[in-house]
Amino acid sequence: MSKKITRRKSIIQAAIEVFSEKDLQSASISEIAQKAGIANGTIYQYFKNKEDLFFSIPIEKTNEFRDQVQLHLEGITGVFNKIRKFVWYFLYFFKTNPEYGRLLMLELRVNKGFVKTETYNFLKQSVRSVWDIIEEGQKEGVIRTDVDIYVLRHLVLGILEHMVSRWLLKDAKYDILEHHQQVSQILIDALRSRTPDR
Amino acid sequence: MSKKITRRKSIIQAAIEVFSEKDLQSASISEIAQKAGIANGTIYQYFKNKEDLFFSIPIEKTNEFRDQVQLHLEGITGVFNKIRKFVWYFLYFFKTNPEYGRLLMLELRVNKGFVKTETYNFLKQSVRSVWDIIEEGQKEGVIRTDVDIYVLRHLVLGILEHMVSRWLLKDAKYDILEHHQQVSQILIDALRSRTPDR
Amino acid sequence: MSKKITRRKSIIQAAIEVFSEKDLQSASISEIAQKAGIANGTIYQYFKNKEDLFFSIPIEKTNEFRDQVQLHLEGITGVFNKIRKFVWYFLYFFKTNPEYGRLLMLELRVNKGFVKTETYNFLKQSVRSVWDIIEEGQKEGVIRTDVDIYVLRHLVLGILEHMVSRWLLKDAKYDILEHHQQVSQILIDALRSRTPDR
Amino acid sequence: MSKKITRRKSIIQAAIEVFSEKDLQSASISEIAQKAGIANGTIYQYFKNKEDLFFSIPIEKTNEFRDQVQLHLEGITGVFNKIRKFVWYFLYFFKTNPEYGRLLMLELRVNKGFVKTETYNFLKQSVRSVWDIIEEGQKEGVIRTDVDIYVLRHLVLGILEHMVSRWLLKDAKYDILEHHQQVSQILIDALRSRTPDR
DNA sequence: AATGAATGAGAATTCATTCAT
């Protein structure tokens, strides 16, 4: 039983490595099988087909991301401090998982089939914390309520995903964490409740 | 002479239609040729190969976008008014060119090969106006200078591209222009120079 | 295990039949696959590509030729008798293997890529016996040493290959063995050490 | 009129250059047209199709070869001296025309279609001088008559063509004329009438 | 006569998936 899970994981790990370099179509099952040290056919014992394997990859990583975000937010008080932490961890996570980042940002997030997947909804939950923080801030009165929450979310995820995507496309040559404080600051300035005089 | 240009354009138009539904690999030359009403081989008189055709698509559209942006900004005074106009036009352009949007946002902008392309640099020039506006605002003292301009750019393009991408992935079912004023407002609030008391 | 070898052989046999009629470019993989009774793709399990298959053909046949030459020379004494036997067997081999002959003489021996091949060196070894016989004769003093051995080899292989090539181009309509004794005789006269009075 | 001939010649010259590097199939009409500085379609004003052009090449060169052989044999007395001259000129001709040599020896002489061509018969006439010399020698009694004249011809052309072919396949890296005297000598020894005591 | 744009047939090769062992 545990053996089965181990093997499944090893296939996924091999798939991440391969898919991070090539897209869904270019990556070959043989290459993944070879990297996992198993026969081609064996993959089909664990996954329905190539797309199924492709779409299964984010589940584990998503869990890791969500759990770590929770852990890092633990004990932090103040909505804006939480936002600073989230921004930092988001960038840090992809800095330390660039292969997965490539896969998620440049392949999956843009794949129409994936968006209709169960896994996609699961993935959305992982940034649930952004919602929670924003809502918390709105209740406390420090985050603006004059702008639709969807717009606020687009703002936060927009800048973060844009930064990560461009960074990956530039072969992760510079330090993505360099400006994390400026990013936090500008987001906070955008989200902050307007004072009456404005 | 003009005939050659016409034919080239008709191939590009057919390619936009096909590539907006299928990615570079899935789309077939035959399908494009058929849609353009020409023989397969003819495409190779105008483009080196499928990738070349794929990467050539944005050139025209980019020109159109850039020219229109200039036109729409004409006569507008005030940096923030210009930003409002740019936000509106950006969303409007993709609202009226969803097929090209799909191609650009979900295929090209994420394609590693494309980023190394001449066309990509050309494309970057098309959002040059954002830089110009920001710099103008900084000179006037109304846009903050305490944050790296790259971060500001990530902010503006991040939210806009994120909105367009998600909208397209949701099959353009809702009106992307709905929140354009809120988007402008929140961006302006983020970009605005901080007053001394903050 | 043996199955793999059998299949490989059956592909080669089909390839000989097809390549003897058409050259490397004109012959199609489909035709070979069909003749071998397998799927197109299967050929690529055994050979890297069409050229690889093409160049692999002579290996087996070369072994057969070399072994048979050895066998036929067995027990024959006298350098000139050996030459007579070699001449006869050379012509006899291609008389009984005209398809392979066409392939070897009219395609491979004239193919620049093949000459750079490992197989080509292997093939050269198969006529090694000519060298051995000549050297043996030179040691015994019955074969001339006043002419470079390369020239002697060009003489022997030149006439034999020329005869076989022309015979095949004439659709093997006459008996190539008809003049084998005259050929041997003239070669022996050419190779024989000159007597002092000449 | 003379213009037409000039253009035809320039096409043939371009074709020789192209065909000497690539075989009939690999060489392209476009390349020839480009090298000749004309449009693709123009070639079809002068030649029925690619094969026709290919097969037309030897005519001129054959004339040149035949005329030069005659010239070089002029004034030479003695059958064996004529053979020596022929051997020398044959090797010399290809030494100075390696591109044409490649085309003739490695492509045309091995092409089944060419053998059935009018040009092929024309080409055979060009080595007619070998026949003449041999027959002259037989009449004079210095060349053996105990061996079929076809065999004698295979001997002479066999060694010469073999030498040229191998030399070309080895990229003409060594001097093909180096051993011409030895070649003449061994041929003469082979052809010479046997003295009674042998 | 010359052009060269358009044609469209044609073939090698890849690779996800199956299934007998």
Add this chain to the structure above:
DNA sequence: AATGAATGAATTCTCATTCAT
């Protein structure tokens, strides 16, 4: 469960040849 040989569909691109100008 694992294997890996076999499958065969599917597609890009080339290029000789034509023909309207």
